Amino acid sequence: MEITTSMIKELREATAAGILDCKKALEASGGDLEKAKAYLREKGLAAAVKKADRAAEEGLIEAYVHAGSRVGALIELNCETDFVAKTEAFKELAHDLAMQIVAIKPLCLTPEDIPPDALEKEKEIHQTQARDMGKPERITERIVEGKLQKYYQEVCLMRQAFIKDDELTVQDVLNETVAKLGENIVVRRFVRFELGG
């Protein structure tokens, strides 16, 4: 199948990936837009994994306070060089993440950051529910695992659906930016204040 410029344009608009990357992705996917998106996502992940152990100590501090000033967030987003920190793509990621934190209220970055007590409590709730419904132990385990994955998607920033495109997780968006900018990118810390919260 021939890859036309209008197909490349569409993929570029959907993913913000480079022209060459889009062309490659479409070729590898036989021109299927959805498959090409998945291809790019995997490529982003591969790039992110490859760069994940590189020191990231530059970056930006970004704040977002929602209209009305009743809720706001502060975030530190790290990359490797001041040059990348000043690119529009990096600034946009920092801004989007600050907005995400305000809108979707993550409690922590990744499942590893959930306090053991909170995780144990969450597990117990679902175990008790499944057992009360008379489920056998093996099924209970699977139900609890499923519920925990859902819980991670709720409370962990990296697992949440991205506010600007709910087909992607925040981790996907970060990986895409890593692939695009060629540097390791890390959300170092964030905080969210809500009035009286």
Add this chain to the structure above:
Amino acid sequence: MEITTSMIKELREATAAGILDCKKALEASGGDLEKAKAYLREKGLAAAVKKADRAAEEGLIEAYVHAGSRVGALIELNCETDFVAKTEAFKELAHDLAMQIVAIKPLCLTPEDIPPDALEKEKEIHQTQARDMGKPERITERIVEGKLQKYYQEVCLMRQAFIKDDELTVQDVLNETVAKLGENIVVRRFVRFELGG
């Protein structure tokens, strides 16, 4: 001594207090500008103490990120009503405090918030120094107390000199705003992020 409008104007510009309050302060101080300022400060303190146990659950979330995006702060400033939260004076206080936090790096709000370990360590340093200089115990105590007061002025937001007027502490400025707006005002929490910090 006659209190002229130009004297009132000068005091108003220095303190942002109301015309009537300035007139009273100047009358009580025999027209002495510095004494009148102290009078207003005490009045602010009295008003603040009187209102300190009133519930403050409205207010603003305010952020400040310094040019260059390498350091920023997020603050929750509480008052009693949404009406006061929307006044220019309250917004200005929230903004000034966020800037203060970015510029002067407080670690906590008041001396009571200093972790006991950190306080004990600070005490020990000065005790050892004073004893090494051969000071008697009674003098050592006084030296340590003086050093601790200085330490509070460094690390506690409420004790710091105000960035826009170093004759006032942040607590003085807050008290003045309480007196002006007639509501209890509380800095509920703040956080400061510095790149790689």
